[in-house]
Amino acid sequence: MKTTLFATCAALALGLAACGGGEPAKPAEPTAPAAEVAPAPAPEVTPASTAGETPADVPGFMKTRHDNYEALGKNMKVLMDNMKAATPDMAAVTTAAAEVKKTADVMGTWFPAGTGPETGIKTGAKANIWTDRATFDAAVVKLQTEATALAAVTDAAGFKAQFPKTGGACKNCHDTFREEEKDH
Numbered sequence: 001m002k003t004t005l006f007a008t009c010a011a012l013a014l015g016l017a018a019c020g021g022g023e024p025a026k027p028a029e030p031t032a033p034a035a036e037v038a039p040a041p042a043p044e045v046t047p048a049s050t051a052g053e054t055p056a057d058v059p060g061f062m063k064t065r066h067d068n069y070e071a072l073g074k075n076m077k078v079l080m081d082n083m084k085a086a087t088p089d090m091a092a093v094t095t096a097a098a099e100v101k102k103t104a105d106v107m108g109t110w111f112p113a114g115t116g117p118e119t120g121i122k123t124g125a126k127a128n129i130w131t132d133r134a135t136f137d138a139a140v141v142k143l144q145t146e147a148t149a150l151a152a153v154t155d156a157a158g159f160k161a162q163f164p165k166t167g168g169a170c171k172n173c174h175d176t177f178r179e180e181e182k183d184h
């Protein structure tokens with residue numbers, strides 16, 4: 001249980017200063033949502049974590065979250081370009097798909113309490129993420145499932161079959177939980 005939590009924090013630390021809001025990682029408290037983590041053997045798809053504690057640096061956390069989504073968008077663009085190519089560059093596809101999966105696996109931890117539009121900070125995250133958490137978590141798991149399948153493709157045909165499903169999992173969440181960007 002702790003191992004899984006640390007793995008999540010380690011992966012998260014690559015891009016997002018969560019897991020204790022910049023403080024050294026604390027061991028999980030007995031009431032922590034780690035109970036949601038599935039038991040061994042390690043599943044292909046990890047469940048989305050529950051909301052978690054408000055980070056110490058809320059504006060910084062929210063900026064990092066947005067930056068991480070922009071990075072996710074860039075990886076999807078690489079995949080989209082290869083989708084259009086007659087002969088996809090499978091090395092580039094494999095790298096980008098692995099990044100998408102890595103992001104999907106930690107996305108459920110990006111929305112702790114106190115990091116929504118009620119902060120007054122500009123964000124694309126809608127308030128219903130926090131009021132309809134079960135649906136949101138299901139949307140995260142859907143992306144994890146499709147991103148895991150995408151990361152497992154071994155040839156161009158498999159990639160071209162799986163990419164649209166992965167993109168559909170992005171849209172599935174955006175349609176309900178993301179504010180349209182008005183600025184650009």
Ligand code: HEC
Pocket residue numbers: 062065066069070072073074076100122123124125126136139140143166167169170171173174177178179181
């Ligand atoms: C479970 C919900 C969910 C899933 C799945 C999801 N997103 Fe998002 N996405 C959001 C939310 C919420 C925001 C707004 C976040 C913010 O402003 O901090 C966002 C913002 C973004 C942004 C930032 C720019 C903008 O339009 O706001 C990009 C780019 C993006 N997502 C791409 C993707 C891609 C690509 C995928 C699929 C690989 C994906 N997202 C999957 C919820 C999701």
